[in-house]
């Protein structure tokens with residue numbers, strides 16, 4: 003069985019990750035690729051409980067260390083019970099946020115040590131890294147405005163604009179550090195143009211995997 007591909011979507015609040023995840027899923031399925039869609043924090047029963055605790059704006063104050071460890075605790079469950087089994091079965095995994103979000107939010111936003119995040123990344127993930135990451139980038143105000151229209155804010159969305167500026171800078175730095183894996187997509191353009199840019203980036207992945215889509219045909 004040929005291992006599936008692991009694709010992650012990243013970006014600040016309201017840039018359009020969830021919207022475009024549905025689009026990518028449809029696109030891959032049209033090419034006969036078997037795909038699962040999941041998210042972080044979350045993706046398993048326990049990880050979803052951790053997500054609820056992390057996003058709850060009315061709960062006990064969460065320390066920066068606890069926040070970081072909860073992200074990786076949820077991730078460990080997600081990898082073991084969802085991501086790895088799916089990839090091993092040849093399915094593609096589309097994930098709404100992954101560890102680049104930790105570098106951006108806990109590293110950039112909360113100023114936690116990058117070496118600590120790297121250590122946890124290696125502990126929890128071993129060699130697992132996404133095959134492709136789409137970083138949707140837009141000025142902070144645009145994302146916040148879109149998120150505001152969508153409804154009530156969670157614990158992260160209540161942060162100051164300066165926090166989200168730091169998150170955005172940290173994401174852009176990740177893209178600079180990993181130019182092969184992370185592809186930058188301008189998200190402050192009409193949705194149809196965003197999706198065209200996404201297709202341009204995803205399509206070459208088919209060519210890397212001889213059992214998929216345009217190269218040979220149907221994936222089981």
Ligand code: T5A
Nearest residue numbers: 015016017018019020021042043099103104107148158193
């Ligand atoms: N977190 C997560 C960490 O701190 N560390 C970590 O390691 C991880 C994994 C999770 C929170 O956890 C934090 C980061 C987050 O704060 P979340 O729900 O995954 O929260 O993330 P959010 O950013 O809050 O998700 P949102 O749903 O707010 O944003 P999306 O998914 O980026 O945006 P989406 O698709 O819902 O779109 C928002 C609105 O904009 C419109 C859509 O229709 C929608 O109404 N829209 C557009 N409008 C015009 N033009 C376009 N091009 C548009 N694209 C979308």
